[in-house]
Amino acid sequence: MTEKPRSIWLRSERSGRGPVPEYGRTQIASAAIEIADESGLEAVSTRKVAARIGASATSLYRYVSSRDELLELMLDTSCATLDLTAPLIGDWRRDLIELAEQLRGLYRRHRWLLDLAQGxxxxxxxxxxxxxxxxxxMAPLDVPGGTKLEAFAIMNGIVASVTRLEISSGQSNQAWQKAQVEFLASAVSDGEHPHLSAAFASPAVEGDADMLHRVLPRVLAGVLGID
Structure with a gap:
């Protein structure tokens, strides 16, 4: 007997025998994405997705064998909205920053993707x-492929972290931020934390105020070993 492929992407749209599939993976994923956008990733279940598209939970298992596969469908359908066909600029830093900006927009539109990015x-x-x-x-760079893949993984991690920080530091958290700044100012004023005091007293970073634009190129250059 031939073993069923472990990956959903190596299987047909619907497993088993029977009529032409009544539902498609994109339809199932879109319903799950709607639920996640409304109520978070924890709210996504096979039962709720089935109800959203007017199917039975049992019938959905003909298309996805587990919740993990459902999450894969959601990730893939979300990433399909990225524009990955425009001509590259030819400057690896600018091209990766443009890609990072698209990822940040994707994480902002679907905040539950940040939870997937942690796993x-x-x-x-x-x-x-x-x-x-x-x-x-990164093709023009004379760097091993494995290092380039590491750089991509680190880029994604930085984008996710920066986006999460931007989201968490919204208007609702202004009082919390103010309290932290006030405490830090008090803590460094006693003279017992000279290095922290010097850092706190330093002028703001000049140039691009966007953290992603400031940090990402420097980190990637270090990973790739590029001056």
């Missing part, structure tokens, strides 16, 4: 296209 990454068709785009941007 073990899944490879889906559109994630593979995303990786190919990043590697194409």
């Amino acid at each position: 073990q990454p899944s490879l889906t068709p559109n994630v593979v296209l995303l990786m190919e785009r990043a590697l194409a941007a």
